[in-house]
Amino acid sequence: MAAVDVNAESLGVPRKQLMESSGNAVARVCRDLADPGSSVAIVAGRGNNGGDALVAARFLKAYDVTVTLLGRPETISTDIARENWEALVASEVDLQTVTDSVTFELGDPDLVVDAMLGTGVTGALREPEATAARAINESSATVLAVDVPSGVDADSGEAAGVAVEADHVVTFHDDKPGLESLDCDVTVEDIGIPAAAELFTGPGDLLTLRRDPQSHKGDHGDVLVVGGGPYTGAPALAAQAALRAGADLARVACPEYVAREVQGYSENLIVSGFDGDHLTTDHVPGLLDVAADRDVVVFGPGLGDHDESLAAVREFLSAYDGTAVVDADALQVVPDVDTEATLICTPHQGELVKMGGETDDDWETRRELVREFAADLGHVLLVKGAYDVVSDGDEDRVNRTGNPGMTVGGTGDVLAGATGALASVLPPLDAAAVAAYANGRAGDAAADEFDGGLVATDLLERLPAALEGYQHE
Ligand SMILES: NC(=O)C1=CN([C@@H]2O[C@H](COP(=O)(O)OP(=O)(O)OC[C@H]3O[C@@H](n4cnc5c(N)ncnc54)[C@H](O)[C@@H]3O)[C@@H](O)[C@H]2O)[C@@H](O)CC1
């Protein structure tokens, strides 16, 4: 929900506007439950759950409304809730504040609006909330809870202590799983969160990437890139992208002569060369050994399409049961390989067609086609284009970052490497979506500087900032 909020904000729909919609929705349900002129007691907490009801108070002019804030106004925990409180103070609405359980009084209202606590809470109710919950439960008033009855966990429906027993709940945007087990009516109200805030990647997606300060080397990914052959730069780009996207270690396995070059690109990489000038099935047992101790394998950058190399990819994937990002020429093997591995396939549209998938100029049609093909394959697809489409066959995400300058060689290798790093710390669909978002954002930053003259290494440098929120918080 926090991610969706941030994405909505980036689309121009700030949280305060959503609070206005939720408050309006609360008032609408109040009107359904009580006749004009009835007395309505709003019991508000100091977070945004309380803020929703403070908005509702403005929409209930035909009622005899009293608002009780649990706690001192200075301790209201969010700016938007405080602004709504101040609007009520300035409007001389009937307000009271209660700082301890002794002074809490509910009176004898027709309707109680429970807006003490919502989804921002874990654990048992403290005071004065617990006393207020008991008073609400003892009263003969109809009880309307905002978002979730205070004291009830929105995910599990369980209460760690005393909780409000509501007759009705008005919840927002989407059903909350915890409400299903409760004995009350539930109304789900659309509060105007754009569907795009969930479909399109945005800055909110980066919230999933906060680093744990207690973590150790290797916790953020140990990635093996297998590739190189006809193309020598590709595996180096992918491995460096993995490091820039937060992996702690990036290894490259590639033909001997490529290994010397890769080492020249960066001293941060661990490189091992195998004999010959391309991958063959002879190398597979060794690769499987190395891959077994890694978090993710990125297979394909610069590999080429030598029959022996494709046979090796097939043999590797048949025996591998970890997570792999599959890119470039390795992709064509995926449709007919029988594997236990979790694959994230990163084709451009030409490669998708080569895999047996279909594409379309219209992104919405493409989204349907990609979802169906991902379901057929049983793997995650990240299909690159002006709008990247990511799907696991069930859920889809669409990425709009990036620019035409990124058609230059190597940007796909950067994306594959970044996806590998992120797949070490995130579920596959999220890893692909965040990688597409960050790669495009890095490309947009590079285009600001170099226009159509950007090159793939410009993206590498800009990846950390494009993943901001991950590295810096
Ligand atoms: N997109 C969204 O997520 C939206 C959320 N909205 C509302 O925002 C609510 C979530 O708001 P918040 O995150 O501010 O959280 P809450 O308002 O649920 O709770 C936060 C407040 O509760 C206090 N608190 C925490 N644990 C407590 C305990 N055990 N006993 C007593 N007090 C405790 C905190 O100090 C803080 O003041 C939702 O339930 C919903 O009503 C709406 O405004 C609309 C949009």
Ligand SMILES: [K+]
């Ligand atoms: K509530």
